[in-house]
Amino acid sequence: MTIDRRTFVMGAAVASLLPALNAFATVAEGTQAVDKILAGQPAKVGRVTLEIPPLVENGNLVTMKVSVQSPMTEADHVRAIHIVAEGNPLPNIVSFFLSPRAGRAAITTRIRLGDSQRVRAIAQMNDGSFWQGDAATLVTLAACTEV
Amino acid sequence: MSKTSRTIVTMPATAKKGEILEIRIIVQHDMESGFRHTETGQRVPRDIIRDFACTYNGVEVFRVELHPAMGANPLIIFTTVATETGTLEFKWSGDNGYASSTTSTLTVT
């Protein structure tokens, strides 16, 4: 069976997009992970600030700070903060669980980012509502490595 | 893997009641993500810390669930309110039965 040139070129064009489709797959996985956390609830944009350097020298150890505007009282506090990646092999990065004992909802840690991507932070409040924020970053690769 | 796995905690020794304290904690652990390969192409199995909990006189005040995307030698900087004099305990647990605990005393005036 011979394939005519037009079909072949179309096929090749689609095939060349496959790696790009893989990248989108992790955005979809990230969305899936967020949906799982939200369980049908909406997540309002605001109150959550995610700070990641816009340009990262090495994705193996990226300093990340997340803070949520909240009085952290019994009546109004953050219960959990989930950090989700859109460009990592696995979408979940870390989850923090707080109470009014924290005084402030501000945590700093160091994470791994496999590629340039948007990282999302979903905060769950004591009343069950969700707020979200995000940060995009460019991850460069190290020069002259082992292999 | 290191033979030792230390935790270094940085926090004040004294505080006023109601004051918000910053606690910095870093633990020695390679956090093998499970995505690395040896030179011969074999996958290095996942071996990470999964949980961190901070208790203040026995009451849990902060908890973390770690995934493979947490960096090696995990560092966490968090806050807690100085409520009373006592002991803060920092516990890590993870794959292959990893468990470590460190305590720190706090005097609250």
Next chain:
Amino acid sequence: MPPSIYTFQRNALSQTDEASRSNKMPRVNSTNWVGQVFLSCLLGFLAPLGTLLPHKALSQVDPVGVERQSSYMLMSPDTKAMQDEPLLNPATFAVLDGQLLWQELAGKKNQSCASCHGDASVSMKGVAASFPKVNAAGQLLNLEGRINECRTQHQAAPAFTFESKPLLALTAFVSNQSKGMPITVERTTANETALASGERLFNQRMGQLNLSCAQCHAERSGQKLAGNPIPQAHPTAYPIYRLEWQAVGSLERRLRNCMAGVRAEPYAFGSNEFLELELFLAWRARAMPLESPGVRP
């Protein structure tokens, strides 16, 4: 994947050491074979003129017209903060491990480092900054080699393997005692042959990419290579916690990465080539302060 920003074509000059010393290497982009042949002939004709160029004396191989700068200056503020604060620096654990090993009795003679050297903060002050150096037996040693010399001769214990955790821990601990102190490697009658050899290696093209250390780190330092600024390559912070390795490693490990980067067969750990190159690099960085243990991307 090696970054491929250079489009050097192999030409007659690349085989000659003399011509490779000249500052301006011709960049031949032409794929036209007639053009290549013509250019090669022209350059081949001009090559002997290279011998007329003043050979840089040993004292003049520092980056030309550029102040010496540690690669620390090229890092992002976050990474700098990681190095500066011991409680944020992932290499601190190696230093603490080294502190324990310093006290540990070892070998048939059941001695620890402390048995002879006592308090490291006193006895090891300035020591790391003086390596590599030639010992009494005329052997060129780096700090790792010197630690192993103590291990085998004074503790009668087996030498540590290169890049093993204990050796890295002790190197980190001992180097940390010289933190802030200037590198004191000078040219002496004992090391001058090795130093000249190291300089030759620094200027020698190698690998499939046919690049010498000098071409990137002396001639093009500050320019970008695949998005990263090229450092001047001063060994001021070793051993380092390299974020890429997610572990502490030695200068030799980093140099092997450089050689992999130009697709050259890396020299073996502890080889004469590496020792001579380390000596030259330390001499080139003389009087610069030691930052050990450093953090690098």
